[in-house]
Amino acid sequence: MSKVRFFLSVLLSLLFFYGTAQRKKEAVAAPSNLKTTPKLVVGIVVDQMRYDYLTRFSDHYGEDGFMRFINEGFNCKNHHFNYAPTSTGPGHASVYTGATPASHGIIGNDWYDKETDASVYCAGDPTQTSVGTTSDAGKMSPHRMNVTTLPDELRLHTQMRGKTIAISIKDRGAVLPGGHTANAAYWFHGKDEGKWISSSYYMEALPKWVQDFNASGKAGSYKKAWTTLKDLDAYVESGPDNNAYEGLFEGETAPVFPHSTTGLLNKEGDFDLLKTTPFGNSILVDFSIAAMENEGLGQDAIPDFLAISFSSTDYVGHKFGVGSKEIQDTYVRLDRDLARLFEALDQSVGKDEYTVFLTSDHAAVEVPSYLMDQRVPAGYFDRKAVQRNFSEFLKYTYGTEDIVKNFSNYQLFLDHKIIENLDLDIKDVQETIAREFLGYDFVDRVYTGHQMWTTNYTQGIPYILQNGYHQKRSGDVLIVLKPGHVSYSKTGSTHGSPQIYDTHSPLLFYGKGIKKGSTVKRTEIPDIAPTMATLLGVSFPNGTTGRPIPEVLEQE
Template identity: 65%
Template sequence: MFSTNYFTSILLIAFFFYSSNLISQRRVKESAKTEVSAPLKTTPKLIVGIVVDQMRYDYLTRFWNHFGTGGFKRLVNEGFNCKNNHFNYSPTSTGPGHASVYTGTTPSTHGIIGNNWYDKEIDEPVYCASDDSYATVGAISNAGNMSPHRLTVTTITDQLRLHTQMKGKVVAIALKDRGAVLPGGHTANAAYWFLGGGEGKWISSTYYMENLPRWVLDYNSSKVVEKYKKPWNTIEDITSYKESGPDNNNYEGLFTGESTPVFPHDLPGLWDNNSKYDLLKVTPFGNSITTDFVIEALKGEQLGTDSITDFLAISFSSTDYVGHWFGVNSKEIQDTYIRLDRDLERILKYLDTKVGAGEYTVFLTADHGAINVPAYLKDQKIPAGYINRAEIQSELGEFIKYKYGSVGLIKNYSNNQLFLDHKIIQNLDLNPKEVQEALASELLSYQVFERVYTAYQMQNNEYTTGIPYIIQNGYNMKRSGDIFMVPKPGIIDYSKTGSTHGSAQIYDTHTPLIFYGKGIKPGSTALRTEIPDIAPTIATLLGIAFPNGTTGKPIAQILE
């Protein structure tokens, strides 16, 4: 006879297996529902990539109360704001910045190690976008002798072109040539940049086209840029600009012909002595000129008007020019961002009408940040200062002469890197590693430097955090130098007026990153994101291949 307990146990076991089977079936069904409801890809009609040159993250918060509802606030309130976004490499400058945003990787992989750098193979300095194989389109000048040939990997714009069998259009626009050429990638339909001086018009390169399209010719001939040849005064009452320093101070540059750096700046009166149309670049009017041309491009190229996704890459360059000239704490920089907010609103409103609200996706970021003027910081009793490059070169030269009996060991000093002459090192029967270490040790003894690294360290160690991680991500084996100098925080190699950038310090790496529009989940995060994450995030959104050098990761929390 079986006991009651025996039958009870059998029933319990049967019930357990039955319940487990029901749960398993429900999970399978729920999983199937999830797979069906989760979109394989998002298909906006247009991706708009916006890079604001030299934009620190805190400009968003600092000038917030002066922004309208349709520009920065619209992007932040209705989009996804990455509050802790950083460049994960140095040098933090325009060429590497734009390349990293669009390739999803760092200079160690994409090869754009600076705006300019010493090319070890040809033994001369090179510019990141220059290419004498091509000629200027739209002017008699060498300003259009440009191409992306020094970019060694694909961009997100290239991948869109490849994915759509070259049917998706890519157009890139910036005042600066490098701000258009590098985002456009290798396969852009067009890239346009602004020729200043006495010209005041948009040009391109034979890399993209033989002749300017009719809409560009019409725009240039209209002379619409002439309306910006006017005095630059603040767009709001200057007394309300409480988020910036005094208008008249010793930390700002002067236009030729000015005695004080104050509003209003008489652009017509300053015109001839300040390179004419180039003067507009150093004002917020340069961003407005860019906005005007962007809207004409949307019309002329019919971007975002069919079911195949197009890509419009925009870079606002005047923010960088103004920051360099007047500094990050100036009334001029505040006015520039208040005006840029209105230009962003113009673009978004036009996109709503032309492409359709909810039918496009935008990301906005920067190519680097910037430091507050060290002279100002010093006056506030904050540690800061300037590098005397001539003094360093003299002292280092004396050290080399004393130690090695030669003065020709250094071939180039740029981007806080030293390039050594390896032929001389070999002829002197010296060990390259030991020479690097000796010079690094000497440089570390100089007061302006916080750290010094060697190429040997970059090649043989794997850094995962901190400054060495940032330096290593900027180190390219074939293109970078032998010794890397990291100035102390607050110390720069620049003039005593205006702000600059380029370092591995946080004021140069912390920049905004906002996603907005179709396929983007509204919200924000304080988790760290990095610039190379942008391209794979957009690729994941579109369901296309990552750029072929990608080292970043998709930011999963922003995607619906």
Template identity: 60%
Template sequence: MKYFLSLLFVFSFTGPVLAQNEKPKLVVGIVVDQMRYDYLTRFYDKYGDGGFKRMMNEGFNCKNNHFNYVPTYTGPGHASIYTGTTPKYHGIISNNWYDKETKKTVYCAGDDSVIAVGTDSELERMSPHRMKTTTFADENRLFTQSKGKTIGISIKDRGAILPAGHSANAAYWFRGKTEGYFVSSSYYMESLPKWVNKFNKSKVASSYLKPWNTLYDISTYTESGEDLNAFEGGFKGKETATFPYDLKTLSKLNGNFDILKATPYGNSIVADFAIEALKAEQLGKDNITDVLTVSFSSTDYVGHNFGVNSKEIEDTYIRLDKDLKRFFEALDAQVGVGEYTVFLTADHGAVDVPSYLKTLKIPAGYLNKTERKQQFNAFLMKTYGTIDVVENTSNNQIFLNKEKLKELDLDLNDVQNTIVNEQITYPHISKAYTATTMSSVNFTDGIEALLQKGFNQKRSGDIILVHDPAYISYGKTGSTHGSGLNYDTHVPLLFFGKGIHKGKTLKKTEVTDIAPTISALLGISFPNFAIGKPLEFVLE
């Protein structure tokens, strides 16, 4: 009630309506892929005043912001932030998942009914059709009778497509390989706009195939580990994962332009393109609110390759801070200071490299899936006389073959429970639950509640597994994510700009609160299955 009384309303025969000049002309949603919350505090002294610090000093900092479901992956993360709900409802249960109807693995943004635009590649046939709910950008399009534009931009297709929603004017993502272009699909358009073609032909991507060295003297990077260590992956063609990296030379063995994705220059290209989109699309130039979603994905590639404690990750965030500064300055110039609203968060965090944690005697390690599969198959043969009762194992889930169960006259619930009782005895599995439990028991806290919010009855498996903290299925170098533990769930949430209160809080907030908060700011309907709540203390 306090929030609504504090807003300026004008009245007409239709009742109270938020005055147009009280709304931001542009809402910018920024997702930094794989950004742990402590990157704000760890690298704070290395940041300038115009990027992360500007948001913290001029806006509102939610310091205890978390994902409220498992799994914490890129596709579900981007969908949840913008829909205000979780995989249980929006249906993006992973980046890829086993489809129980087609008996095939599907990709969260893949769509064979569309064609790529801007490239001949069959790999860029993308749309948001697998996302079942609306985003706040969709609701803004509905509210403004499609007069408010929505554009999504990212290195990753899913990072551009899912946030922009179903009704977006455009989504653009980076096609690496030998092309180095931003592309789209026929879901949005028949051909790329002139300004996108001009950007692609300008060879901006080529300009970033240059040496990557630390921005500042490497000896000052005291917030990260030694440059030479045993915990980092690196690039093909270079013996050690140490600075500097000659990207032009290394690109030949590392996917040509794809190498840029795993460097801070991938973020720079996204910033370049987003600034060009601001100008060319005239975003925020009238009183009808537009939405621009920008996902900086290179942080994720760098984290996977080098780990969260690397010099490379520190340099990537120092450089991202500078890219944010020039992006905000472009917003000031194009839209106007105080005329736009920005939020910044992440789609998930990441675990410290387990092999590094082990050197510090912190419990951590790697899962031996080969041994586990052999043991499980032996159990299935002994118990059921066949391994065919299991149809697929992926994303820490086991999918049962319903036809085989009927053929063998087996009860589904009995098989689910029997497998749970078997799996829980395996090394480094801490919990196991059946789909029946997820569908019938109401969990309110703990990992069980997170699993339940990530469980989609039509798309998820029959058995859900949880591993011990910091035990991952991954290589011995680099970091990954996906769990419901704090290193994966605790991510930044910063707001600043029009309608945003200046302050900070340690109250727990959840990523599903973001979309309702922006919807409340705009005076529009919440996304149609939003479960989050507006953060009243964030809004003026």
């Protein structure tokens, strides 16, 4: 063999081995794209938050609250609930299960239970006992939720070594997000106690740090006058402070700042009032930071989960309405509380070691009485008049009112046994009643249970209704009011409908594994859990119907 041929042979061999080694190196490196492993995942739900609260109040936000999400994280601008009813229980369940009520079974805050012939509460569980209070406020568990949550799957993935803590002012805002395997869920029991409590589902007694927090007098320190954080005149993004569309605190003659009546400040043993002020959000952040510190969340390589739900935004919205200066001040203050939470996360876990998402459990409608005064189509559902007219219809058509067992969440539940005894067809009865309601002026459209069973809707209002329809739990006739029409008081805002003002909510991501940017592509509430599951490399919750949002993830 010549020297030239020998040299070429050696060179080819070296190139071959180098190429093989490089391919092996790339193969070893490839798994780094499989998952992102933050030390702590934080899920934040802001009760009754509309998407436009981000844009409308943006000039008043600092750099380290909402704007940290906007500037350093990812913003889904066209995010929606894809089911109805849009209320707190279904909202929290859907965010964390990646499913809709059709799958997870939480079809309302309360609903008529066909099996027991009684109303049931989404988080209520009479088999449990209260922990931290002698009242029944702790008799809660997630047993009515049929599927797993994202925190459940993270716990299962880590062989239960990761820890899950869920916290909210409302019990359902903690119980449902925590899922079936949470180490603890805590909620604020106001009344005459002002304590954070739990359920025997999670523990036998409150940890010492919770007992110490309750004994610290922190809740009582927030029983103070509610004045605006900024000058009242600076809140030009809201309506007049004194108007006819807002509710009153006890002892008030006008719904104006400062809210400092004797009933608000000094009423003995009444801590529930904190819920309807921004201070409910502040004490929630205080307790969440204490939980991080005392539970050691995010202190090792095994991911933990902290679920936080801000409820006071909902209470304030219900009382004062989405256009009020009270709601604006609540969000300006919430922005500061979010900054406090971020600061605690930066210090305790490390700025590049945690991942956060923020969304809502539903949005809200403008106060209909305000809309009516602005000549915008709106109105109120007159329940007494409807009951009177519908009762006459039932007697005339079927000879009895007993054919209807319940009306709740804008659904009619029929007595199938009576219908069979009258030798009637259930489908015909559903359609007859649907036509009757369609003739009422405030009704926009009506669908039957038969339609929900037999038709596959892919868009619009019926698609939203079908995603909220659970075959075992939902009713026989589904009623949709006209846009801007509600069953509520003439003051304050509400929610629950499939209309777009109730479905359009924020979705923000920030932290480890999250891209910087935004999208106007439609995303839906059930997309959150599979997106986070993809980031973490864990199984999707077992009822998931949503899809990951690839634009959000760095690994994509």
